[in-house]
Amino acid sequence: IGQKVLESLKEEISELEYKRYIKHLHYDEKKSTSDLAIFYAPNALVVNWIKNKYTEKISHLFEVKSDLKVKVQITLKNKIEKKSSKKSIEVKKGSTLLNPSHSFNNFMVGGSNQFAYAAVKSVSESAGKIYNPLFIYGGVGLGKTHLMQAAGNVFLQEGKIVIYTSVEQFLNDFTRSIRNNTMERFREKYRKCDVLLIDDIQFLSNKEGIQEEFFHTFEALKGDGKQIIFTADKHPKKIAGLEARLQSRFEWGLVADIQPPELETKIAIIEKKCEINKVKLSKEIVNYIATVIESNVREIEGILSKLHAYSQLMNIDIDLEFTKNVLKDQLHEKRTNLSMDTITELVAKDLNIKPSEIRSKGRSKNIVYARRVSIYICRELTQNTMPQLAKYFGMKDHTAISHTIKKINDLIQDDEDFKVKIEELSNKITSLS
Ligand code: ADP
Ligand code: MG
Numbered sequence: 504i505g506q507k508v509l510e511s512l513k514e515e516i517s518e519l520e521y522k523r524y525i526k527h528l529h530y531d532e533k534k535s536t537s538d539l540a541i542f543y544a545p546n547a548l549v550v551n552w553i554k555n556k557y558t559e560k561i562s563h564l565f566e567v568k569s570d571l572k573v574k575v576q577i578t579l580k581n582k583i584e585k586k587s588s589k590k591s592i593e594v595k596k597g598s599t600l601l602n603p604s605h606s607f608n609n610f611m612v613g614g615s616n617q618f619a620y621a622a623v624k625s626v627s628e629s630a631g632k633i634y635n636p637l638f639i640y641g642g643v644g645l646g647k648t649h650l651m652q653a654a655g656n657v658f659l660q661e662g663k664i665v666i667y668t669s670v671e672q673f674l675n676d677f678t679r680s681i682r683n684n685t686m687e688r689f690r691e692k693y694r695k696c697d698v699l700l701i702d703d704i705q706f707l708s709n710k711e712g713i714q715e716e717f718f719h720t721f722e723a724l725k726g727d728g729k730q731i732i733f734t735a736d737k738h739p740k741k742i743a744g745l746e747a748r749l750q751s752r753f754e755w756g757l758v759a760d761i762q763p764p765e766l767e768t769k770i771a772i773i774e775k776k777c778e779i780n781k782v783k784l785s786k787e788i789v790n791y792i793a794t795v796i797e798s799n800v801r802e803i804e805g806i807l808s809k810l811h812a813y814s815q816l817m818n819i820d821i822d823l824e825f826t827k828n829v830l831k832d833q834l835h836e837k838r839t840n841l842s843m844d845t846i847t848e849l850v851a852k853d854l855n856i857k858p859s860e861i862r863s864k865g866r867s868k869n870i871v872y873a874r875r876v877s878i879y880i881c882r883e884l885t886q887n888t889m890p891q892l893a894k895y896f897g898m899k900d901h902t903a904i905s906h907t908i909k910k911i912n913d914l915i916q917d918d919e920d921f922k923v924k925i926e927e928l929s930n931k932i933t934s935l936s
Contacts, residue, residue, distance in 0.1 A: 504571075505530025505540055508564045515560070519602070524549050525557070529580070540565060540573040543580040553577050600667045601659065604779065605652035611775050613768030615761065616646055622759040626730060627654040630663070630698060634757035636721075636731040638704075640738055641761030644799035647734040650761075651700050654732060663697035670706035674713050694723045698730045704753075705735045709744035718749055725752075763798030776803050782811050788826050794930040795830060806830065841932070843881050843895050849932045850877045862897055878904060879911040880929055 531541040544550045558575045680689035739753035770793045814821045851858040854873045889901035915922045
């Protein structure tokens with residue numbers, strides 16, 4: 504049963520974590536009883552880590568699988584290993600939480616992330632000396648965690664004690680320490696490190712108690728010249744519910760933003776991910792995927808593994824048709840929820856005019872162009888009828904609409920660049936909404 508529990512745990516955690524920790528656990532069938540489950544781990548590192556992170560889950564799984572309410576005990580296989588010094592455990596503990604493939608080498612640089620990249624890179628070359636703290640902010644999936652961990656990995660290799668943590672983890676640690684009366688150990692842990700990396704700091708918002716503790720941790724580290732790096736989804740000024748003194752400290756060093764990647768950067772990232780994951784895609788497919796994905800780079804990995812899995816499963820090569828098919832569901836779902844408002848808004852944004860202008864009677868060249876493009880895309884991507892389109896865009900009647908659509912179709916036939924432009928825009932719209 505213990506082995507089964509471990510196997511079901513496999514489905515709930517990342518493969519990396521499973522391989523690193525859970526795989527090395529051994530269930531002791533003989534010594535375990537109906538209320539005690541004993542597992543052996545090969546070293547103190549794994550013991551600590553699993554104790555902190557997984558005992559609750561394991562005992563929960565026991566209950567689910569066997570109806571037994573057990574206490575989970577994780578023990579060292581060889582007690583001698585326990586002697587390893589506290590410091591070395593801490594170093595390793597830090598390292599285990601950093602993803603080793605989040606390196607500077609694997610990070611593709613373009614205009615959108617150049618500034619953040621340069622900032623993190625120089626911090627990684629001179630910890631605590633230049634930008635302290637360094638504050639990286641930007642939208643979801645733009646590479647903040649990747650960059651932060653890339654610096655962390657460099658520090659680790661230099662033998663520094665690195666703590667990478669989330670606000671949630673910090674908070675859990677803190678409340679546990681209060682409960683168990685081990686605040687001193689908590690403070691020692693966070694103040695003894697050389698580098699503190701805290702991800703998604705926006706979650707500090709409106710949590711007063713932890714902000715106070717956090718403030719003191721910050722002051723202590725900064726005072727000692729220890730490097731601190733933060734990430735957040737917004738600029739520190741824009742994070743509501745944050746003490747003023749914290750807000751101001753976040754801006755003490757350097758605040759760097761990451762913007763959504765431009766097409767070339769997306770292409771470079773996809774190519775890199777293909778290389779890492781050993782997936783072969785033609786240039787055409789890479790370009791297609793790059794236009795489908797708007798900004799969240801995280802989607803790329805999902806798409807690549809989906810493509811790879813499907814092609815293996817069906818034993819066919821990945822070509823453009825196949826790619827489109829695999830991604831269709833994803834796009835189609837979005838397609839049905841698209842409104843004409845969204846489309847005009849996005850077209851307007853893309854062409855740098857106001858959405859209201861598209862629906863106005865304006866006759867200037869770029870407005871007419873934007874209107875035609877919007878009508879065409881609405882026709883393609885929504886269920887609206889021609890009369891509905893006419894009404895929405897303030898055209899005389901449905902013949903005006905069909906006239907417009909014919910014009911665009913002709914253009915698409917004649918002009919390859921225009922065709923690509925429209926496809927790109929449609930892909931963008933479907934992936935954005
Ligand atoms: P965030 O923390 O900003 O939400 P992540 O750092 O988790 O984003 O990035 C999401 C995924 O995208 C990760 O797999 C990361 O490796 C990848 N990624 C993001 N930007 C880049 C880039 N410029 N080059 C290579 N991979 C990237
Ligand atoms: Mg992140």
